Amino acid sequence: METLSEIYNFAFEFGLERNSLIIALGGGIVGDITGLAAATWLRGIEYIQIPTTLLSMVDSSVGGKTAVNHPKGKNLIGAFHQPKAVFIDPETLQTLPKREFNAGMAEVIKYGVIKDKELFEFLENENNKNKLINLDNECLIKIINSSIKTKSHIVSKDEQEHGIRAILNYGHSFGHVIENLCGYGEFLHGEAISIGMKIAGEIALEKGLWSNEELIRQDNLLKSYSLPNKIPKINKKEIITILMGDKKVRDGKMRFVLPKGIGEVDIYDDIVDSLFLKYFS
Ligand SMILES: NC(=O)c1ccc[n+]([C@@H]2O[C@H](COP(=O)([O-])OP(=O)(O)OC[C@H]3O[C@@H](n4cnc5c(N)ncnc54)[C@H](O)[C@@H]3O)[C@@H](O)[C@H]2O)c1
Numbered sequence: 001m002e003t004l005s006e007i008y009n010f011a012f013e014f015g016l017e018r019n020s021l022i023i024a025l026g027g028g029i030v031g032d033i034t035g036l037a038a039a040t041w042l043r044g045i046e047y048i049q050i051p052t053t054l055l056s057m058v059d060s061s062v063g064g065k066t067a068v069n070h071p072k073g074k075n076l077i078g079a080f081h082q083p084k085a086v087f088i089d090p091e092t093l094q095t096l097p098k099r100e101f102n103a104g105m106a107e108v109i110k111y112g113v114i115k116d117k118e119l120f121e122f123l124e125n126e127n128n129k130n131k132l133i134n135l136d137n138e139c140l141i142k143i144i145n146s147s148i149k150t151k152s153h154i155v156s157k158d159e160q161e162h163g164i165r166a167i168l169n170y171g172h173s174f175g176h177v178i179e180n181l182c183g184y185g186e187f188l189h190g191e192a193i194s195i196g197m198k199i200a201g202e203i204a205l206e207k208g209l210w211s212n213e214e215l216i217r218q219d220n221l222l223k224s225y226s227l228p229n230k231i232p233k234i235n236k237k238e239i240i241t242i243l244m245g246d247k248k249v250r251d252g253k254m255r256f257v258l259p260k261g262i263g264e265v266d267i268y269d270d271i272v273d274s275l276f277l278k279y280f281s
């Protein structure tokens, strides 16, 4: 909120008008806060996203969700505000720390599981894995393109998340629990999502939605980008509090995105607490 307030001060100082435009150059945090500043300054001015992390290229720069955190929860203060344009140059990834790159891969793998079997298989291929780890431009463009295609396709059908857009939250309910309760900073967003996908995958296996082999394929892919899958110890009462405070609750019911196979997910509101609490022992 303090940084947002500083942006408003600059906006005032520089005399930004209704037809002015703000450029968000940076990662997802810069994109989210700039988008919110643009959404609210003078009741909304235009902005452009120039994402410089893998996560912001494949996810946060596209779709128009803008937000800042509240001490009680992540992204509680925000608005839907579409950028005028998104410019992506994969060259910027050359300077991105490896850990940040891998965290972005968690979102790419997410697209594979929720909607894009072909992308998932592309990522499983050893040759492609090596190329991606070495930041091969052609491979990067391929996975960034596929990811954005899936995201923009889903968002264009349901911009304000009344239905299908929620599938983009695969791994995010438990991911947000982990980010919240382990303190922001312990896990990067993508790392928390990786553990969230692991938990969702386990629940799906137990419910007979997908096979053990599919769960192992997801595990292996996450592991090959050094993403964590070990579930941290967390107080169980706090887990429920965070889940109930999450934006994914509707009519008092928690809703979970679970995989039915590689490339297919669905939304379930019949998951009893005991089914997931046991993973947090
Ligand atoms: N709006 C959405 O739809 C949406 C979707 C997913 C995530 N998010 C949000 O995005 C945020 C995470 O974004 P992120 O992963 O980009 O993290 P980030 O913005 O914190 O950037 C990660 C780090 O990399 C540095 N950095 C950025 N670009 C660099 C480059 N090219 N070279 C070297 N260093 C560079 C940054 O200074 C920062 O230290 C989270 O707050 C998450 O909630 C939003």
Ligand SMILES: [Zn+2]
Pocket: 059, 107, 172, 189, 193
């Ligand atoms: Zn995410």
